[in-house]
Amino acid sequence: MKKIGFLSFGHWSNHPSYQARTAGYTLLQSIDLAVAAEEIGLDGAYFRVHHFAQQLASPFPLLAAIGAKTSKIEIGTGVIDMRYENPLYMLEDASAADLISEGRLQLGISRGSPEQVIDGWSYFGYEPQKDETDADMGRQKALQFLEGLKGEGFAEPNPYPMFPNPPGLLRIEPHSEGLRERIWWGAASNATAVWAAENGMHLQSSTLKYDENGKPFHVQQAEQIRIYKEAWKKAGHQREARVSVSRSIFALMNDQDRYYFGAQGKGSDSFGYIERDKRAVFGKSYAAEPDKLIKELEEDEAIKEADTLLLTIPNTLGVDYNVHILSSILEHIAPALGWR
Incomplete structure (x- = not known):
């Protein structure tokens, strides 16, 4: 059994083939899609966060709006760049x-x-400390965020406040009990997956990771997940770890599906470089008729290791078509693979 959610990048562009042509429509469309996803029985609605791009960037207004209009579906991000926060x-x-x-x-x-x-976080007013990289800065901010989620007081109260203070040091308000246990870390390497486990965060692993041994993407990702689970166990956490993987999966049910995604099923893993000198492996997309798709997905080791699968969606094609994509997976693929 797996939890199945969607992951939207929230693109928009004034392009004649797009149904998401403005930021406002994309935000409203995202809310409608989350509501529809809950209605068809999907478990999660997740959104990417990218700055300086025509994509979703400020997640909390969107997440709050979805939370107010739904009642069961998990809502989340994949991922927030802590360098900007x-x-x-x-x-x-x-x-x-x-x-x-x-x-x-x-x-x-x-x-x-x-x-x-270049150095987008610097426009937000942040700079790494001396002898610190921007990645170090992001991780330090994450640890500060996790510490604050404990809900413990740390700020000295004003002796002459506008409103009476409770006794002792003050904490950030509002405080949401339990949120600390629902934080995930997007890890591109085995080492950062271990770091996430040591700090009590669940693991998000996307459709790319650093190439650490030249093996196929799904094999390297499965190895990363097993290393993470072992580190979680070693850390002695008293709750269950969760792991999500992202995939582009399209069941070709009709001519429109074949037109949009038929060629993607012929692709394979690819290797390239990100951040100048870091070699990465990029996972392939899955697109085929249901019987063939089921056989291909049975061989994906990382999906087997994960408890949550996030389906990347083409949000620019509109709510109705994305509901069709997600419904096809739930009805024709998930049961045959034991995900439902």
Whole structure:
């Protein structure tokens, strides 16, 4: 059994073939898609966060709106780039969104990935400390965020406040009890997966990771997940670890599906470089008629290791067509593979 959710990049562009041509429509479309996904029985609605691009960037207003209009579906991110964040302000936003959804927030964070502009976080007012990389800065902010989620007081109260203070040091408000246990880390390497486990975060592994041994993508990702699970066990956490993997999976049910995605099923893993000198392996897309698709997915070792599968969707094709894509997976693929 697996939890199955969608992952949207939230693209928009004034292109004649797009149904998402503006930021406003894309945000409203995202809410409608999450509501529809809950209705068809999907388990999660997740959204990417990218700055300086025509894509979703500010997740908390969107997550709060979805939380207010749904009642069961998990809502989350995959992932928030912590280099851009003020951890204390983020505490307020995340806690508020979680309280609105009554504890359904599954927040994916990371130290960040290649962005649209050079050192984009510097425009937000942040700079690494001396002898610190931007990745170090992102991880330090993540640890500060995790510390704040404990809900412990740390700020000295004003002796002459506008409103009476409770005794002792003050914490960030609002506080959402339990959110600390629903934080995920997007790891591109085995080492950062271990770091996530040691710090009590669930693991998000996407459709790329650093190439650490030249093996096929799904094999390297499965190895990463097993290393993560062992590190979690060694750390002695008293709760269950969760692991999600992302995949582009399209069941070709009609001519429209074949027109959009038929060629993608003929692809394979690819190797390339990100961040100048870091070699990465990129996972292939799956697109085929249901019988063939089931056989291909049975061989994916990483999906077997994960408890949550996030289906990347083409949000620019509109809500109705994306519901068709997701429904096809739920009805024709998931039961045959034991996911449902």
